[in-house]
Amino acid sequence: MSLPIRAVLFDLDGTLLDTAPDMAEAANKVLADYDHGPLTEEQIQANTSYGAKGLLTAGFGSIPSHLDAQQLRREFLGYYQQNICDGTSIYRGINPLLAYLDHQRIPWGIMTNKPGFLTELLLPFFPELQKAQVIVCGDTLTVAKPHPEPLLHASEMLGIAHTACAYIGDIEKDMIAANAARMHGYVAGWGYIGEDHTPSTWQAKGILPTPEALIDMLELQNNHQDSE
Structure with missing residues (x-):
């Protein structure tokens, strides 16, 4: 009990x-590198707590088979680390x-x-x-x-x-x-x-x-x- x-x-x-503003910005930079549009507000709200995997999967629809998920995560973390508290409150x-x-x-x-x-x-x-x-x-x-x-x-x-x-x-x-x-x-x-x-x-x-x-x-x- x-x-x-x-x-x-x-x-x-x-x-x-x-932390959504900064995490979403990092994800959007990765998506832009692969010619994908930015996340919607609804996608950001629903997926920020799932980290890089959640945000990037939402942005791509699903991680394309020709891309390495771990490499995408490293790219996300690199962008996020550079601007970790620009918009976080x-x-x-x-x-x-x-x-x-x-x-x-x-x-x-x-x-x-x-x-x-x-x-x-x-x-x-x-x-x-x-x-x-x-x-x-x-x-x-x-x-x-x-x-x-x-x-x-x-x-x-x-x-x-x-x-x-x-x-x-x-x-x-x-x-x-x-x-x-x-x-x-x-x-x-x-x-x-x-x-x-x-x-x-x-x-x-x-x-x-x-x-x-x-x-x-x-x-x-x-x-x-x-x-x-």
Whole structure:
């Protein structure tokens, strides 16, 4: 049985940061190199959390058989690294949420599938995110989401039982990982959820419409405990 929430882990892209402008720009540069038009806004919204593979597959329709997917990914990463924070911003409501967690002494961290070198380049632009007590990236371990091990590793580093951790993310694989780790999985409803996505079927504990909704939920939990 899950314990009350004692720590919070966050996905990065589409949960803490709106990285779509810079990731889409990198993808569009790759597409232009191969005489393809740019991504639509709908494609960007639906695929940014799936990284290079998601954006390029959407842009090409499918990766052409005569092109090497790994080479395309390297080209994408090269463009993205050059302009990693030209248009990226922290989502409205995240700063108050993190301030609340700090004030309540609730440990929090980041568990992202973003490669470590890109995460290390990006986070210094957002000092508030560097306060995370743990940062686990897509290549920290030999497996990444939807495998639960990175989440279990993060909770162990925080010193909090995995069943007492919440994981906040904006795609189905985030909820698959959270459930496999027996964590409280909540959908970041403000993130990169496309029109064809159905978060109500992702077996999450709930869908948070805004970051502040997590504050409200934690306050209700605390009030319930105080009344017992």
